[in-house]
Structures are given as structure tokens and as C-alpha cells.
Amino acid sequence: MAKDEKKNVDIPKIEIEFTPRFGSNVDTSRPARKGPQEEEFVPPDGGWGWVxxxxxxxxxxxAFSILNTFGIIYVYLIKEYAQGDPDISFKTSWVGSVCTGITFLICIFASISSDRIGIRPTAFFGAALGAVGLISSAFITKLELLYLTYGILLGIGGGFVYSPSLVILGHYFKRHMGIVNGIVAFGSSMYTIILSIVLPIILESLGIKYTFLILGGMYCMLLVCTLTWKPLFHRENNIPDLALSKESIVEHFDDCCSWTKKYLNVGLFKNRAYLFWFLGLSTSLFGYFVPFVHLVKHSQDVFPSSNAFILITCMQVTSGVGRLVFGKIADFQFVNRVYMQQCAFVVMGIVTACIPFSASFEGLIAICLILGICDGVFVCLLGPIAFDIVGPMEASQAIGFMLGGFSLPLTVGPPIAGLLYDKLHSYEVAFVAAGVPPILGAIVMCFIPRVKQSYPAVTETQTFASISMLDVHLASSSRSAQLNQLNQQNGINGHPGTTSELEVVRIVELLDPADQEDGKLLDSQNNDIKHRLRSASKSSNEDGQSEKDSDSLLDKENVS
Structure with a gap:
């Protein structure tokens, strides 16, 4: 408390029981802090977590390398199923678009399933369904059936395996979440780069059938990966384990429905900033995926002697770099994240419209490098902006609604471009039209009011990981209950509800044994508590003594 006295700041103390990290050499014989909880969950931040x-x-x-490289598969699907069909580009575009749209649409429901049913069962089901979709696609002889196998089955499988892969990280990491986010984000881009190089070789030498079988084998490997995702905490309820009985199935179904209704908070759209952000991004994405699907075909038409497949590789290289670099830039306080995302969409729209006017293949490479950077900026700012706009209480819901909103424009955009190509036999109008939505979306985002930004920026991985913390919020809810009780005694408005799932990840930090003697707390936690008490005191028109009383009451409560 000596440091606190020097700063003349009264910092309330919260007694939190410490539970040693998994695998740590902590002397448990030392007296632990006494708190309202008998046991507190602490992610291991290492060990099996790195696996x-x-x-x-x-x-x-x-999951995403297969989505992002569909433009390569698209060319070979046209060759395989064309048979003089004048609308072949339009019909083939639907295959990848349906898969992409359903993947994003399913993400929110996969997050709910991960929490209510389990991470491993949800992910295993997704991997199995994706493998079935790809393997069955190898034996399809009619293009329209690929809508079912590649589009719907693979799309659902991809969504159900993607969300749990981020949710599980909340079980194993807390302090190292930033490092883990970088590894997962950049590693995924590298995975796409490798596949974009290898996939044309496989398609050329083995054909589309065996390519689908190989991709199906990759999804079968995910079955093993999902088995490593052992949850470190479990939701406690009175619902019996799922069994082949009517009562058990009905109870699980009712539980999922009630929790889903609570989770899908449509009240988010009453937030003006979120509403315009949602509309702006959804508008922008009508043209976003068009280059990913049609750029390779356009390059083969205009520059037949060039290696068109390298364009996808170029986009993924700069996308991975952009996620890391601009993710760090977003942490600077002088940077407005919404403006940064707007600029990315404006640049993306301009360069997309310039694609048909490139006079050389090198020009297309330069355009792809810029598109990759814009993609990286767009992706890395989803989590931070969602947290800034709606706050920690609803950030995971905001991301879920956003991904669901992406499904329609990502599904519709590429087929419209394919239809224009079928009718005009040129991608000139298609790419120019695809460049308009990102610019319009950036204009819509101008109506977003200025919001206070949080530092450091919250990543999309952290936001998904926070979903898994919904059932361990009791570890920190004691603090909220304690504050409510003190506020009521002090005659001020209570703290609404319990601590949110994202606050568990970002705000509530447990004490290490070395910190027990000093009684130190994370500054953000202390500031959060003091800010709530002070704001409530001012709103009730009480004098300055009220704030000091709140701090002293909090100290007395913890001592008792």
C-alpha cells in the first residue's frame, strides 16, 4: 500500500482465491487468499495448450485455405462440367459461394453448440461432415449436385469446426492470447499460400476427382485435431447427459433454445454505431469475394501464357503480413480503427475496379498484393471495432451477428459476376461493378459516431475465446455481487448484472503467488471498480465523501 499512498489514490482490494496454474511448481503449502469461490479457473498458458x-x-x-483457393478449383470445374452450357460461369460460381456463405452463417450457431453441447463433439461433427462433403464431391457427375456436397455439407462442416477451434483457446490461454492469435492468424495465411501453390499441380496431374479426395483426406486429419481439444472446465447444470431418450433430447433442445434466445441479442441493432457498421460491412462484401473466385479465370483469358494461380498466392502473402502489421498499428492511440477499415474498403474498391484495365500480368500481381493488404486490415480489425462499439458485454454476440450478416453478400456477389461474364464474355463490367460495393460500404460507415477505443485491441480470436467463458463467469461474478451489495448500502445504483464473458478474458486477472503479499491488482480492474463507484456517486448528486465511503466499505468487506 506504500505505492498507493504515494500516488494519493485509494485502490480497493478484492480478495481472490488463487489456484496454481496447471503444471506450475507453486508451493501450495503457502496460505492462499481466501475468497468467495472455493476454486478459481486459471488457464495454463502453455503445456498442452501449445498442442x-x-x-x-x-x-x-x-477450412479457410479451401475457401480462399476456390478460384483455382473454379477453373477446373468449368472445364469438367462446361459441355457447351452458356451459363456455366454463373452456375459454377454458386458452388463456392454457397460454401462460403453457409460457413459464415453457421459460425454463430457453432459457437452456441460448442458451449451447450461441447467443443469436441461440435468440432468432430464439423470435421466429419466436411470430409463427407469433399469425398462425395469426387463422385459427382452433375454440377448442380455440388451445391449439396461441396456447398452445403462442406459449408456446414467448415462452420462447425472453425468456431470451436477459436473457442477452445480460451480454455488454455490468457496472458499469451496475443501470441496465440498471431500464430493462428499468420499460420492460416501460410497454409493458404502453400495450398495455392500445390493445388494447381494436383489438379493438373490427378484431375478434379482425386483433388477432392485429397482435400477430403485433409478434413479427415482434422478429426484427430479435434480430439486434442480437451476442455479444462465444464458447464454445470441439472440436464442429464444426452442419451437416446425422448426426455433427455427434449431437455437438451429446450436448454439450447433458451440459451440461444438469450445469446442472440437483437437489441444490438439499437446501437447506432453497430447498426451502421453492420450495414457498411455487409454492403462492402457484395464485391469482396469476387476477385477470389474470378481473378484466376480472368487472368487466363487475358494473359494465357502466364501462371494465373500465383495471384491467389500473392493475395495471401500480403493478407497474412497485413493482419500482423495493422493489428499492431491498431494499438496506437492516434489511430482511428473505423477510419482504417474505411480506407481499406475504399482502396479495395478502387483496385478491384482497375483489374480489367491492367495492361500486363505484373500489374495484376501488384493489384493482388494491394488486395491482400486490404483483406488483412479488414479481418484484423473485426474484433477490435466490435469491442469498441458494443463493449465487453456484447462483443461476442456482435461478431456472431456480423459473421451471419456476411453470408448473404458473400454468397450473392460471385454468381452475379459469373452471370455478367456469361452474358458479356468479359469480366470488365463484372470487376468494375464489384468495386462499387466496398466504396459504398465505406460511405455508410461515415455515419458511425465516434467511439472510445480500448487498448490493447481485442482480437477476433479473443472474442471467440470469450464465448467459452460464459459458464465460468461465476469465477468473477462474486466481485459484481460484492459491488452491488456495497452500492446498495451506499445508496447508489447497483452494478447491472454480472461480469461479462469478455471481461473474464480481458479484465479479471488472477493474482500470482508472488503478488499475494503485496495485494496488487491489475490496474484496469481497479480503475474499472473505481470508475463504476464514482460514476454512480455523481449520478446520485452525492458529495465527494460518498466515493471515499465506497472504497472504505469495499476494504472492510474484503477484510471481513
Whole structure:
């Protein structure tokens, strides 16, 4: 307390029981802090967690590398199923678009399933369904059936395996979450780069059938990866284990429905900033995926002697670099994250419209490098902006709604471009039209009011990981209950609800044994508590003594 006295700041103390980290050499004979909870969950931040990190990387890489390289498969699908069909580009575009759209749409429901049913069962089901979709696609002789196998089955499987791969990270990491986010994000991009190089070789030498079988084998490997995702805490309830009985199934179904209704908070759209951000991004994505699908075909038409497949590789290289670099830039306080994302969409729209006017293949490479950077900026800012706009209480729901909103524009955009190509036999109008939505989306985002930004930026991985903390919020809810009781005694408005799932990840930090003697707490936690008490005191028009009383009451409560 000597440091606190020097700063003339009264910092309330919260008594939190310490539980040693898994695998740590902590002397448990030392008296632990006494708190309202008998046991507190602490992620190990290492050990088996690094295996989970690697398998999460492989899962993300497999799921999204197949989505991002569909432009390569698209060319060979046209060759395989064309047969003089004048609308072949339009019909083939639907295969990849349906898969991408369903993957994003399923993400929110996969997160709910991970929490209510389990991470490993959800992910295993997704990996199995994706493998079935790809393997069955190898034996399809009619293009329209690929909508079912490659589009729907693979799309659902990808969504159900992707979300748990991020949710499980919340079980194993807390302090190292930033490092883990970088590994997963950049590693996934590297995975796509490798596949974009290898996939044309496989397609050229083995054909589309065996390519689908190989990709199906990659999804079968994910079955093993999902088995490594052992949850470190479990949701406690009175619902019996799922069994082949009517009562058990009905109870589980009712539980999922009630929790889903609570989780899908449509009240988010009453937030003006979130509403315009949602509309702006959804508008932008009508043209976002068009280059990923049609750029390779356009390059083969205009520059037939060039290696068009390298364009996908170029986009993924700069996308991975952009996620890391601009993710760090977003932490500078002078940077406005919404403006940064707007600039990325404006640049993306301009360069997409310039694609048909490139006079050389090198020009297309330069355009792809810029598109990759814009993609990296867009992706790395999803988590930070969601947290800034809606706060920690609803950030995971905001991301879920956003991903679901992406499904429609990502599904519709590429087929429209394919239809224009079928009718005009040129991608000139298609790419120019695809460049308009990102610019319009950036204009819509101008209506987002200025919001206070949080530092450091919250990543998308952290936001997904926070979903897994919904059932361990009791570890920190004692603090909220304690504050409510003190506020009521002090005659001020109570703290609404319990601590949110994302606050468990970002705000509530447990004490190490070395810190027990000093009684130190994380500054953000102390500031959060003091800010709530002071704000409530001012709103009730009480004098300055009220704030000091709140601090002293908090100290007395912890001593008792």
C-alpha cells in the first residue's frame, strides 16, 4: 500500500482465491487468499495448450485455405462440367459461394453448440461432415449436385469446426492470447499460400476427382485435431447427459433454445454505431469475394501464357503480413480503427475496379498484393471495432451477428459476376461493378459516431475465446455481487448484472503467488471498480465523501 499512498489514490482490494496454474511448481503449502469461490479457473498458458494452438492453426488453415483457393478449383470445374452450357460461369460460381456463405452463417450457431453441447463433439461433427462433403464431391457427375456436397455439407462442416477451434483457446490461454492469435492468424495465411501453390499441380496431374479426395483426406486429419481439444472446465447444470431418450433430447433442445434466445441479442441493432457498421460491412462484401473466385479465370483469358494461380498466392502473402502489421498499428492511440477499415474498403474498391484495365500480368500481381493488404486490415480489425462499439458485454454476440450478416453478400456477389461474364464474355463490367460495393460500404460507415477505443485491441480470436467463458463467469461474478451489495448500502445504483464473458478474458486477472503479499491488482480492474463507484456517486448528486465511503466499505468487506 506504500505505492498507493504515494500516488494519493485509494485502490480497493478484492480478495481472490488463487489456484496454481496447471503444471506450475507453486508451493501450495503457502496460505492462499481466501475468497468467495472455493476454486478459481486459471488457464495454463502453455503445456498442452501449445498442442491445442497448433491443431487450431491446422483447422483454421484447412477450412479457410479451401475457401480462399476456390478460384483455382473454379477453373477446373468449368472445364469438367462446361459441355457447351452458356451459363456455366454463373452456375459454377454458386458452388463456392454457397460454401462460403453457409460457413459464415453457421459460425454463430457453432459457437452456441460448442458451449451447450461441447467443443469436441461440435468440432468432430464439423470435421466429419466436411470430409463427407469433399469425398462425395469426387463422385459427382452433375454440377448442380455440388451445391449439396461441396456447398452445403462442406459449408456446414467448415462452420462447425472453425468456431470451436477459436473457442477452445480460451480454455488454455490468457496472458499469451496475443501470441496465440498471431500464430493462428499468420499460420492460416501460410497454409493458404502453400495450398495455392500445390493445388494447381494436383489438379493438373490427378484431375478434379482425386483433388477432392485429397482435400477430403485433409478434413479427415482434422478429426484427430479435434480430439486434442480437451476442455479444462465444464458447464454445470441439472440436464442429464444426452442419451437416446425422448426426455433427455427434449431437455437438451429446450436448454439450447433458451440459451440461444438469450445469446442472440437483437437489441444490438439499437446501437447506432453497430447498426451502421453492420450495414457498411455487409454492403462492402457484395464485391469482396469476387476477385477470389474470378481473378484466376480472368487472368487466363487475358494473359494465357502466364501462371494465373500465383495471384491467389500473392493475395495471401500480403493478407497474412497485413493482419500482423495493422493489428499492431491498431494499438496506437492516434489511430482511428473505423477510419482504417474505411480506407481499406475504399482502396479495395478502387483496385478491384482497375483489374480489367491492367495492361500486363505484373500489374495484376501488384493489384493482388494491394488486395491482400486490404483483406488483412479488414479481418484484423473485426474484433477490435466490435469491442469498441458494443463493449465487453456484447462483443461476442456482435461478431456472431456480423459473421451471419456476411453470408448473404458473400454468397450473392460471385454468381452475379459469373452471370455478367456469361452474358458479356468479359469480366470488365463484372470487376468494375464489384468495386462499387466496398466504396459504398465505406460511405455508410461515415455515419458511425465516434467511439472510445480500448487498448490493447481485442482480437477476433479473443472474442471467440470469450464465448467459452460464459459458464465460468461465476469465477468473477462474486466481485459484481460484492459491488452491488456495497452500492446498495451506499445508496447508489447497483452494478447491472454480472461480469461479462469478455471481461473474464480481458479484465479479471488472477493474482500470482508472488503478488499475494503485496495485494496488487491489475490496474484496469481497479480503475474499472473505481470508475463504476464514482460514476454512480455523481449520478446520485452525492458529495465527494460518498466515493471515499465506497472504497472504505469495499476494504472492510474484503477484510471481513
Amino acid at each position: 491445442v494452438c497448433i491443431t487450431s492453426l491446422l483447422t483454421n488453415g484447412t
